[in-house]
Amino acid sequence: MNDDLRSSGKGATRLLKSGVAGLDPVLGGGFTSNRLYLVEGMPGAGKTTLAMQFLLAGIEAGERALYVTLSESEEELRSIAGSHGWDHTGIDTLEVVPTDDSLDPESQYTVFHPSDVELASAFRKILTEVERIGASRIIIDSLSELRLLAEGPLQFRRHLLALKRFFSGKNCTVLVLDDQLFDTQIQSIAHCVIRLEQMPANYGSHRRRLQVGKYRGMHFMSGFHDFAITRGGVVVYPRLVAAETRSYSAHEPLKTGVAEMDRILGGGLERGTSTLIIGAAGSGKSTLTAQVSVAACERGERADMFTFDETFGTLSARLEGLGVPFMKHYKSGLLKVHQIDPAEMSPGEFIHKVVRAAEEGSKVITIDSLNGYLHAMPEEKFLLLQLHELLTWLGQKGVATMLVSVQQGLIGQMSSPIDTSYLADTVVLLRYFESAGEVRQAISIMKKRGGMHERTVSEFRIDQGGIRVGEPLRQFRGVLTGVPVYDGANTALMRNRP
Numbered sequence: 001m002n003d004d005l006r007s008s009g010k011g012a013t014r015l016l017k018s019g020v021a022g023l024d025p026v027l028g029g030g031f032t033s034n035r036l037y038l039v040e041g042m043p044g045a046g047k048t049t050l051a052m053q054f055l056l057a058g059i060e061a062g063e064r065a066l067y068v069t070l071s072e073s074e075e076e077l078r079s080i081a082g083s084h085g086w087d088h089t090g091i092d093t094l095e096v097v098p099t100d101d102s103l104d105p106e107s108q109y110t111v112f113h114p115s116d117v118e119l120a121s122a123f124r125k126i127l128t129e130v131e132r133i134g135a136s137r138i139i140i141d142s143l144s145e146l147r148l149l150a151e152g153p154l155q156f157r158r159h160l161l162a163l164k165r166f167f168s169g170k171n172c173t174v175l176v177l178d179d180q181l182f183d184t185q186i187q188s189i190a191h192c193v194i195r196l197e198q199m200p201a202n203y204g205s206h207r208r209r210l211q212v213g214k215y216r217g218m219h220f221m222s223g224f225h226d227f228a229i230t231r232g233g234v235v236v237y238p239r240l241v242a243a244e245t246r247s248y249s250a251h252e253p254l255k256t257g258v259a260e261m262d263r264i265l266g267g268g269l270e271r272g273t274s275t276l277i278i279g280a281a282g283s284g285k286s287t288l289t290a291q292v293s294v295a296a297c298e299r300g301e302r303a304d305m306f307t308f309d310e311t312f313g314t315l316s317a318r319l320e321g322l323g324v325p326f327m328k329h330y331k332s333g334l335l336k337v338h339q340i341d342p343a344e345m346s347p348g349e350f351i352h353k354v355v356r357a358a359e360e361g362s363k364v365i366t367i368d369s370l371n372g373y374l375h376a377m378p379e380e381k382f383l384l385l386q387l388h389e390l391l392t393w394l395g396q397k398g399v400a401t402m403l404v405s406v407q408q409g410l411i412g413q414m415s416s417p418i419d420t421s422y423l424a425d426t427v428v429l430l431r432y433f434e435s436a437g438e439v440r441q442a443i444s445i446m447k448k449r450g451g452m453h454e455r456t457v458s459e460f461r462i463d464q465g466g467i468r469v470g471e472p473l474r475q476f477r478g479v480l481t482g483v484p485v486y487d488g489a490n491t492a493l494m495r496n497r498p
Contacts, residue, residue, distance in 0.1 A: 015033070016031040016173055017061070018050075019056055019233075020053045020054070020234050021234075021235045021236065022225075022235055022236030022237055022238055023236045025238050026212060026238050027212065027215065028218040033171070034167075035192070036164045036176065036189065036191055037173075037174065037192045037193075037194065038187060038189075039175055039178070040177075040179075040182075040183070040195050041181070042179060042197075043179055044198055045198045046208065046227070046229050046234050047142075047177045048177070049084070049233055050196070051141065051177060052067070052081060052084075052088075054139070054175055055067060055091050055139060059091065063135075063136045064092070064134055064137070066091070066092045066129065066133060066137070066138045066139070067093045068094045068129070068138065068139060068141065069141050070140075070141065070145035070146065071141065071145055073095060074093040077091075077093060083231070084233055085231065085232065092129075092133050092135065094125065094126065096125050096126065119149040119155075122149065123159060127163075136172055138173070139176075140174065140175070140176040141176075142177040143176055143180070144178060144180060147180070157185050176190070192218075193212070193215075194210065194212055195213055196208070196227075197209050201343075203343055204342070204343030207226070207346055208226065208228060209225060209226050209348075210224070210225045210227050211223070211225070221238055221239060223239050225238050225239050237351070237352040239348065240393055241389065242389045242390075245396060247397075250271070251273060251450050252272075253267050253269075254268050254296070255268045255295060255299075256268055256269060256288075256292045256295055258466070258468075258469065260468065260470075261288075261469050263469075264443070264453065264456065265448065266445075266451050266452045269400055269426065270400070270425070271399070272395045272399065272400070273401075273425035274391045274395065274403060275424060275426040276405060276421055276424035276426070277289060277405070278428070279429065279431065280407050280430070280431070281406055283431070285368070285369075285404045287318070287319065287322065288430075289368060290319050290326065290366075291324060292364060292366075293305055297329035297335050300334070302336070302360070302364075303334065303363065304336040304364070305335070305338065306354065306367050307340065308342060308368065308373065309368065309369055321464070336362070347373070347382075351386060355393065363398070363400065366403075367402070367403050367404065368402075369403075370387075370404065371405065371406050374418055384420065388423055391424075403424060421447070425448065425449040426445070426450070427447040428445055429443070429446050430442070430443055431443075431444075431479065431480055432482060433482055433484050434483060434484075436486075440459060442459055442460055442473060444457045444458070454472075456474075457479045458470055458472050458473060475488020
């Protein structure tokens, strides 16, 4: 078996693998064996899918598994399993559902309450089947049906306590599913409570998140964790906590591949730091990040670009036209491009993809742009908290992170939909300015925590030769306003290459 063992006052207790990707880290390792668990959520939240994965993991470990259904038929369960490509034949199924006789008026109870007959009969069927097949992993789906059969909350609780004691004596690990949320009567009985939530979005797919309400005797990850239901089952994306992997990484210099750019940066970027590139649309932010990524690939390092706004075809064609060997490194596998659709991906899933890229060895990661990331999670305060954890974690891994932020407007007063400048170690500002009837671009390094840098405003140009950074624009005043005052000679500006 692949199950872990943990010591307790009564000896060793097994930790059972859940079979759900990402759930075991949230639970602190898995399900403690021989306990009763509550999985609650509204219809469609993913309870049945998660339950089946738990049983399939048990079968893989050589255990007997039993699915007790009080609402769905065995045929419906097999259909659900088939939709995920699972083989359901190893799961024993017990249907405790009303028969066709219940539709006969003569079969309706007139003297006895249903709890005196049907509830007792349902529990008797469950206990008999468990003893018969010797199941060690059991699903009861769902408590809502049993609750309706009970005469009142007191009787329902007593039956559940008796059921819990029975399972404990049979060395069974039980997951009971419930459509009713926040039922404290059931939560107090359960050893652990897992809540699945499904929230409709104003646009795009539903957002799903998981929360462990309690877990006795275990150090679990509290809070909300995004999850998705894919073909293959539930996938949980644990909330990133940088403090749990605290480490230190030396800030080594990282060349950008453009000598003039390294000069104004005081030697280049640094590993283990984050760089925020701010500018208006079309000012060269994505080209600059691609240049740094390609420079890393030229050194034999892996770089990953997560793009929200620009398609791969447009990005590659533009960079190849500028003489940047983008496709060369993309085909070699050193350069990875991930097209992100914020309407279909939760922030937790996105962070999971970034973390996985870093764990696979990526040294330079680009998020282009934060505006697209913001659309994936409109609540700004939570976005900043998640982004802070992500940047801290990447910094500890020695990854150089570049963030792109698109400012609103083109010339004059500029604004950003979200202020993340205080999170970044380095801030690069790109601006348009007008000179002699021509729109030009300027670059300035507004901040760099890692060391000294030039505080000048220099001309910035992108042409067929790639990126060029000129001398400081000392002949102008007010370049950052967009409408500077000219004090010098035109010869100081860069000319187009022939």
